[in-house]
Amino acid sequence: MSTQAATAAARRSKISPERELELYDAVLDLLREGGYDSVTMEGVAARTKCGKATLYRQWKNKPLLVTAALGRNRCSFFSGIDTGSLAGDLREAARAVGRREGPDTALMEAVGQAYIKHPDLREALRETVLNPEIAALDAMLRRGVERGEVAPDNPAIDYVAPMVMGMLRVERLFEDRFHGEGTVLGLIESVVLPALRIG
Amino acid sequence: MSTQAATAAARRSKISPERELELYDAVLDLLREGGYDSVTMEGVAARTKCGKATLYRQWKNKPLLVTAALGRNRCSFFSGIDTGSLAGDLREAARAVGRREGPDTALMEAVGQAYIKHPDLREALRETVLNPEIAALDAMLRRGVERGEVAPDNPAIDYVAPMVMGMLRVERLFEDRFHGEGTVLGLIESVVLPALRIG
DNA sequence: CTCAATCGAGACGCAAACGTATCGAGACGT
DNA sequence: ACGTCTCGATACGTTTGCGTCTCGATTGAG
The missing domain is CATH 1.10.357.10 (Tetracycline Repressor, domain 2)
Known part of the structure; x- marks a missing residue:
């Protein structure tokens, strides 16, 4: 403000x-x-x-x-991505995460607990680090639909952003399973693109 | 202990x-x-x-x-589920979450921040509320593979548990998009089962 | 140039909570 | 039955951090 x-x-x-x-x-x-x-x-x-x-x-x-x-802190890492294809956009987003240029997970972790007592913090976090990235992911998907890469009524569309953000939020807890930085990329390749009927 | x-x-x-x-x-x-x-x-x-x-x-x-x-607190909500089919198991797990009989998300939220300073807490949380549920989900998938419902080399298998737990961890932040209790069920139907080539 | 208001630095009071110590009452072993 | 140990309750000292206040120095306006 x-x-x-x-x-x-x-x-x-x-x-x-x-x-x-x-x-x-x-x-x-x-x-x-x-x-x-x-x-x-x-x-x-x-x-x-x-x-x-x-x-x-x-x-x-x-x-x-x-x-x-x-x-x-308002800034979005995903918003500048536009490779021309939805698969390219999603893969590039995943690579950005691997390069530590993704959403500020440290901030999400840090505020995660505090907003139980301070709801204003939760709202600030959402407005600042979460909603911009979500909007960017949704924009990718919208462009993909407009280009005809995805069926407009594919129900998986609504779950892409939650899945990506959710994976960021739990990858630490699965570090014995996914060692390395390709966690989100693996999710994109193995789950998101198949569910979207791409590739 | x-x-x-x-x-x-x-x-x-x-x-x-x-x-x-x-x-x-x-x-x-x-x-x-x-x-x-x-x-x-x-x-x-x-x-x-x-x-x-x-x-x-x-x-x-x-x-x-x-x-x-x-x-x-060691107890698992998903471990008792065995409907005979993988799709049935996953749907039942999602319904258990909807009935608030799923993993203790409140505990996950609460400890989420504290384990920055107390790594022992993170380990206790993993051992107690996280690993049992993950093991139960993995057991469902293993049974599904053994029954031939899923190809053993389907790469999405490794991402089912992270996706479910991740969705639980972010659903609060997407409450404007998913109002209600069917969030995880929607994920199963729209993403997980298609990615597993089921249904 | 002069004056007022903000600056950095830090002392102060206050409240919360950790961890220790004390105390009478009651339960368990012998 | 008796002594000992633990029980619940609570007082105590210590630390930490919030928020207020004071103080000399500095800076910007007129």
Whole structure:
């Protein structure tokens, strides 16, 4: 939300936009490292060499700071993919995941528990890291349907995005079965494309 | 692990096995309600009307108590399923999930974040709630292969269990798309069975 | 140039929860 | 029946982190 930036500007805050992003990055790094509880106001202040009072001058409390940090992270890894064919798009998405250029699973893990107590965090996470990737996957599928590669009424279409995101969410727990980075690619080849009647 | 019970017996503990399960149940309930941080020694003691010292007499610290509680929860919802056909087994498993008799997703959510700091918890969770269900699903598939319902080299076989567990792990985040309880059943019908070349 | 407001740094109070210690009451073995 | 150990309950010290407050330095506006 630009509300924060707006009020900050209204109060003649000396925090430049780049500085704001530095603060957000520190929050997200701490989140990824040790989860919501590892994000401490002291920790953020120390890591960014700013006073705690400065943080509380901009954000009323810790949940609002974390939510704002998540909100600024908005970026999608899948959205730039367009190879011309649905199979190519899905394979490229899987390879992006293998190159650690996929959805921010560390953030998903980290916030996964915290949003039991802070529903706002869950919404911020969805808006920020989840929905953009889902939308990108759905766009791939829509293009595939328009090109005639997939039957429009193929019921598997609705499950592609959940399957990909779900696989990312459990691959750690199956690491004895899938050692390596090709987990999602294997899912695409072995399950998704057959279910979509491609290849 | 029976180590705790053994030492408890050796020290002539007055805690009966049923009492021990009561304590574990309190821990698991608190876990499901608010995550690992909501499990407090004071909370467990208050809820079970036992002294905090009693808890520390049996379990050295909080992580060990939670781990022990997870270890005693060992039970599988999918393991009793055997309808005679793979499609029937998978559909029955999906229906069990719909009836809230599936894997303990609340526990998975709750421990999801905590095991960043306590790897023992992750192992306990895997051994207890995850591996039994995975083993049951794999057993269904193995029986299906033996009956000739699925080709033994069908690569989708390895992905059935991850897909089911992954769907459980993300269905909350797709609740606007899949409203209702038939999420896993839809996955089975639309994706899993086609990928397995069944039906 | 001057003044006011924010900055970084950190002390402070407060609350929550871990883990320890204490205490009377009651249960078990001999 | 008696002594011992564990029981439940609770007080205690310690740590940690949130949120407030103070303080000198610095910076931007007029």
